[in-house]
Amino acid sequence: MRTWMIGLGVGFGAALAVWTSRKQNSGVYRQSNGEEWAVITGASAGIGAAFARHLAADGYRLLLIARRRERLEHVANELSRRHGVEVEMLQADLTQENDIERAVQVIGELNPLALLVNNAGFGTSGAFVDNTATSQAQMVRLHAEAPIRLTRAALPGMIARRHGAIINVASTAAFYALAGNATYCASKRFLITFSEVLGVELSKQRVAVQALCPGFTRTEFHTSEMFRASGKQLPDIPDFLWMSGEDVVACSLRELGRSTICIPGRLNKLIARLPAVLPSAVIAKAGGKLAGGDNFGM
Numbered sequence: 001m002r003t004w005m006i007g008l009g010v011g012f013g014a015a016l017a018v019w020t021s022r023k024q025n026s027g028v029y030r031q032s033n034g035e036e037w038a039v040i041t042g043a044s045a046g047i048g049a050a051f052a053r054h055l056a057a058d059g060y061r062l063l064l065i066a067r068r069r070e071r072l073e074h075v076a077n078e079l080s081r082r083h084g085v086e087v088e089m090l091q092a093d094l095t096q097e098n099d100i101e102r103a104v105q106v107i108g109e110l111n112p113l114a115l116l117v118n119n120a121g122f123g124t125s126g127a128f129v130d131n132t133a134t135s136q137a138q139m140v141r142l143h144a145e146a147p148i149r150l151t152r153a154a155l156p157g158m159i160a161r162r163h164g165a166i167i168n169v170a171s172t173a174a175f176y177a178l179a180g181n182a183t184y185c186a187s188k189r190f191l192i193t194f195s196e197v198l199g200v201e202l203s204k205q206r207v208a209v210q211a212l213c214p215g216f217t218r219t220e221f222h223t224s225e226m227f228r229a230s231g232k233q234l235p236d237i238p239d240f241l242w243m244s245g246e247d248v249v250a251c252s253l254r255e256l257g258r259s260t261i262c263i264p265g266r267l268n269k270l271i272a273r274l275p276a277v278l279p280s281a282v283i284a285k286a287g288g289k290l291a292g293g294d295n296f297g298m
């Protein structure tokens, strides 16, 4: 009788352990009931537009933020026509104080807000001293200050409902000290640490936080005005290193709530680990070679 009870206890304990670990490992992303809002910055192109398409198909009401109004309209019209969801737009330059503040106000009033994707970003090319201080300071504003302030605006409602998620789009570049990318690497590293600490602080309030770290992704990033400003060009990057925005987004949403750092693609996971095992001089040299002695931005 006693052996039978111990066996039952052990079996129950094992089943509970498996259930608990499955629960911890299961993602938190779900389709919307049509009521919930998702906010995406940098939604007029690339990864942001891919987030918008995925979330609209899953029934989210959308607030799309970027500077180019006609591009936002194009995305908004397509999504409301195709999926019948409500799509609002906010034309805003998130390097500008007034525009950040307008976005903060609008986000604070969205109810219920389920997801904030801090995605807007840009890269520059060339060494730090060859870029203007203004462009680098604007990058910090867009990659760090705007996400801080928009996240702060989004959280009270999410915490009150004990439901929500923040996705901060960082980069695999955040794991590197790449010549030609000083501000970019540093500002993307900021997003990882910020997400990790927030994730810890919010773990009991059922708000998930993710630092999404894509590698080379086929978007307008490497042809944008800021990136081309120095006249430098991205060298030939082999096809197998590139991912689509759609695949990056699918990975992000699948992994949401499973772990704070999401690196889409096996190769990118490996690339992100290299700096931890190789001497920094080797990494810097390889980065410089790949970039033809310059920045290559990812």
Ligand SMILES: NC(=O)c1ccc[n+]([C@@H]2O[C@H](COP(=O)([O-])OP(=O)(O)OC[C@H]3O[C@@H](n4cnc5c(N)ncnc54)[C@H](OP(=O)(O)O)[C@@H]3O)[C@@H](O)[C@H]2O)c1
Pocket (backbone or CB within 6 Å): 041, 042, 043, 044, 045, 046, 047, 048, 065, 066, 067, 068, 069, 071, 092, 093, 094, 095, 119, 120, 121, 122, 123, 142, 169, 170, 171, 172, 213, 214, 215, 216, 217, 218, 219, 220, 221, 222, 224, 297, 298
């Ligand atoms: N593509 C890659 O290889 C790659 C790799 C790793 C990480 N990332 C990151 O992924 C994110 C999205 O980039 P992407 O690849 O999709 O590039 P993208 O196609 O150039 O899209 C960038 C988006 O950010 C918006 N944006 C840029 N500056 C802005 C500003 N001042 N205010 C508001 N919105 C602004 C752009 O819209 P407007 O021009 O209309 O404002 C656009 O919607 C970025 O944070 C980037 O650092 C990209």
